[in-house]
Amino acid sequence: MAGMTGSRGLWLAALVCGLGWPVLGWAQSAPAPAASTAAPAVASSAPIPFAPAHQTIITTPSAPNAWGGQRTGSEPTLSDRVVSYTIDASLDAAKHQVTGKEHMTWRNRSDRPVSHVYFHLYLNAFANDGSTWFTERRVLTAHGRSRGNARLKKGQWGWVHLQQVEQDGTALKWSFVHPDGGPATDETVVRFDLAQPVPAGGTLALDINFLSQLPRVVERTGWWGDFNLVGQWFPKIGVLELPGERGATQVRWNVHEFHFNSEFYADFGLYDVHLTVPSDYTVGAVGQEQGAPVSKDGQTTYHFVQGDVHDFAWVAAKGYKTLDGSWTGPGSPKVDVRVIYPPEYVGSAAPTLKSTIAALGYFSKTLGPYPYHTVTAVIPPYNAQEAGGMEYPTFFTSEGYKKVEPGTLSQYESDFVNIHEFGHGYFYGIIASDEFEEPMLDEGLNEYWDDRMLRDTHEDITAASPLMKWLGITPTLTAFQMERLGATLRQPADPLAQNSWDRLSSTSYGTVYTRTTTAMHDLELRMGKATMAKAMRLYYQRWRFRHPSVADFRQAMIDGSGDAKDVNEIFDQFVYGTKHIDDRVASIDTRQVLPQAGVTWKDGKPVEADGTALDKQIAKQESDWKKAHPKAKPGSGGAYPWHSTVTVLRDGAQVPELLRVTFADGSHEDVHWNDDRRWARFDFVKPGKVVSAELDPQQQVYLDANKLNDSYATKPNSAASRRWSADVAAVLQAFYSMLVTL
Incomplete structure (x- = not known):
């Protein structure tokens, strides 16, 4: 998500938060068995606990066979597909409601029977002011800035209503739970009591009928006018973690409430989704479209399938346009790239396509080949910008500009947000870290790698209008310099490895982006650029299509660089600590x-x-x-x-x-x-x-x-003051010269 530091937010952070920086002119195993060998040998009948609500910082690396072991590329699928969803969904465009029928299968990876399963109902975060999300928003935004500050009015709330849940034809009971001790009014996590336990290594099949009401766009998802961004919209099972995986010492359910600053975490699987919408709506979604759309009675049904991902989102918008391109590269399939945009932001379409294709090339070359067949970028309309800057596998939302002028701030902002949101396809999508507990592994490392791309392509921030250029004033700033300005380096409140909700403020959460990037920049300075790149490639190769922890990232940095001293020093001081340098x-x-x-x-x-x-x-x-x-x-x-x-x-x-x-x-x-x-x-x-x-x-x-x-x-030395005096004098002289010509 680019909301904290991407584009406009990061530019403002650079202007208002910077301290003490002089102006310089202007990041081999066989396929996994049904029951992972990471589980203990002796089964237990004790209730399966939740992952901790607090004290989530992980310092012990995962076991080598965690999540079935490192993927070699010889397996039949890219990921160990734990779950699959077959969903038929229909959009009521007037009400912004989605009626869904979901068939889910899930494999019990543990060594014990499972009698209860837990699902996320993310849209319930927007159901009322008493949700965990809204409760935390009141506290965190009182002590810092954040996106997602819109106030919902009557008819603008969002929710998920479970209509029926069945296991092999037997109706199940459900109840709302609060794994993190949130308010009783929060309904973002639900427990299903199974009619028949799922045996160790067995498979659960559930049929769920649900109705999702999209909220007016407040953050990440929702509607505005005839635009519908449908994200986190279906009941989604939590992750059952085994001992040796992400710090777990016993089998546990990782199924956190939807926190204000948190994002998401789920098992890899297969998504097979039919979407029915009004025929005059443009549709885009995660994955590949299967065959031609089928139209009947003013409605059109689209069919999308994508394997080896851990989420599914889509857009349906009336009057939207599309712009298509493609990319090919070594080790990757041919990638179809599509930009979906509103007419008022036609000026953003071509720049978005160009920067997305550029990012495909850079990330594939520096980390690993892009493994999917599609990338879809969506530009939200005016007044729905909070839906922009959001990522899903093979699908992201950008930001709209009426005009993107080369060599100006508008181009930098457009390029940055597109590169950032595409980059999540690697650091959140393929390296599927837990964004609830360890946001630095996605937001922070992705931002660092984005800035490396901008540095390697020599794209700096140029805050210059045509008038400023005519006057000869073209202030510039590198991406890394800008990150530093917003990193609150003097008095950091929270360790970078902290989870997303135990934070002093939203401003402190924002340093997940800026301070992580700055720390990785300085680690690269010590190691050398090439050595850092080698270590990051090792991290990607080791943890692609699995779920690493911060401790796993540290170990990959040590193994990839051979520089334990510098890696441990940076981690001890900044990732696990709140040190500062002066x-x-x-x-x-x-x-x-x-x-x-x-x-x-x-x-x-x-x-x-x-x-x-x-x-x-x-x-x-x-x-x-x-x-x-x-x-x-x-x-x-x-x-x-x-x-x-x-x-x-x-x-x-x-x-x-x-x-x-x-x-x-x-x-x-x-x-x-x-x-x-x-x-x-x-x-x-x-x-x-x-x-x-x-x-x-x-x-x-x-x-x-x-x-x-x-x-x-x-x-x-008065040289600096003389230079600034001369610059000011030059501006005044140019201004007076213009006045004379009027």
């Missing part, structure tokens, strides 16, 4: 190394140097040197050398730093400060004295909270 140059002290008065011993006898005589000697030698060097700059040399001492202070966590000292003659010397001292002094004895010192002279350590104190000079 190194600074505290002082520069200089003195000439002169002969000293007093007594010294030579050949066992005291020798006394008279101070008055020494003063005369020093004065003469200095005078003689100046006569011999009439053009020498002050402090650049003399009859005697200079002893300079540079003191640096560390107000936060340890980070490897380069200190560059510059001498009066213009030369410089670099030294490394790579230890855990809170302060250090570096001494230099040279012909000239030190006139300035700077930590991180290339300004590459982005985790440093305050870059303004990284440098120190013995004399003020």
Whole structure:
């Protein structure tokens, strides 16, 4: 989801949240058996517990055979398909309601019988103000900014109504539960009491009739006018995790309530879905369309099928247009790319298609070949922007612009959100992390890889209108610099590995994007770009079509780079901790190394140097040197050398730093400060004295909270103020020149 930092949100974060950054001109096993070997050997009849509601941070890597073991590519399917859904759905466009008949099969991967199963009813988050989602929104947005702030009025609420649930023809009872201790009025998780338990390794089949009422778009899903984005709309089974998987030590149900900042988590499976909508509506969905649509009595039925994914969403909108393209690449099938857009945003259609195809190429080359046959991008209409910036497998929503002008902020925003939402197809789709418990694995790593793509394609943020360009003012900012500005580096409230709901505020949740990206940028700085890329490819290969944890990501980084020291340091300080970095140059002290008065011993006898005589000697030698060097700059040399001492202070966590000292003659010397001292002094004895010192002279350590104190000079340098004065004067002169021509 791009809402926290993608596009406009990230640009604003850069403007209002940045602290201390100078303006620079303007991330082999056989197929799994029915019962995974990760389960314990002895079955248990004890009730199966829920995954913890809190204390969700995982530090122990998963077992090698978790989720059936690493996928080799020789298996009959890309993923271990635990679940399948066959759904017939019909849209009442006037009411924005979806009538659904769902046949679900689910395999019990555990070693014990299962008597109760738990399903998500996500749309019930929008049923009333008493849901967990709305309850948390009131608290979290009071202490920070977030998307999803619309107020629902009468007739705009959303919900899922279960009409009938059957197991082999037997009607089942159900009840709402609260795995995370949410309010009693929350109905986003439901328990079905089975007529017959599912044996270990057995398969459950359920038939569910349901009615889904879409909300007016408030976040991620819903309707506006004749636009219907149908996401999280059907009853969806939770994940039964086994010991050795994502920190689990026993069989457990991972089925969290729908939290305000959380997204989703589900098993891989097969989706076979028929969608019936009014014939004058344009339809797009997850997966491949099967055959030609069938029309009858003003209604048209579309058939979509997609395997090896863990969700299904679709769009139905009246009067929408489509723009098609395709992409081919090594190891991938031919990919059909479609953009679905409203007429008012025709200007966004071609740029969206172009950046989506570019992202297909980049992610396939740098991580692994794209494995699906389709990508569908949807541009929501005006007044439904909260439906934009959302991802589902092979399907995402973008943002609309009336005009995308090359080389301006509008192009950057459009490209960024498209790349970001497509990138979720890898970090949320193929590497199916738990977005409830570990959002940094999706939002954070995806944002980091997006920024790498923008860096590699040399696309920076250019906040310049045609008028500004005409005036010669084209401020630019790199993507990584912008992430840093919104990362709240000075006082981070929560570890990056924290779940999505135990957060101080929505602003703190937003650092899942920006602070993760900044931390990965600095880890890359230490490892090297190529080594970081190698480690990320290993992570993708090891965990594609499975469900990794943060601990699994850390292990892949160590194994892929061979650099346990730097990986563990970044993880301990920032992923599992809330450290901050703020190194600074505290002082520069200089003195000439002169002969000293007093007594010294030579050949066992005291020798006394008279101070008055020494003063005369020093004065003469200095005078003689100046006569011999009439053009020498002050402090650049003399009859005697200079002893300079540079003191640096560390107000936060340890980070490897380069200190560059510059001498009066213009030369410089670099030294490394790579230890855990809170302060250090570096001494230099040279012909000239030190006139300035700077930590991180290339300004590459982005985790440093305050870059303004990284440098120190013995004399003020007015070059910056002169430059800005000249720039302002140039703007005024150009403005007055325009006035004269009017």
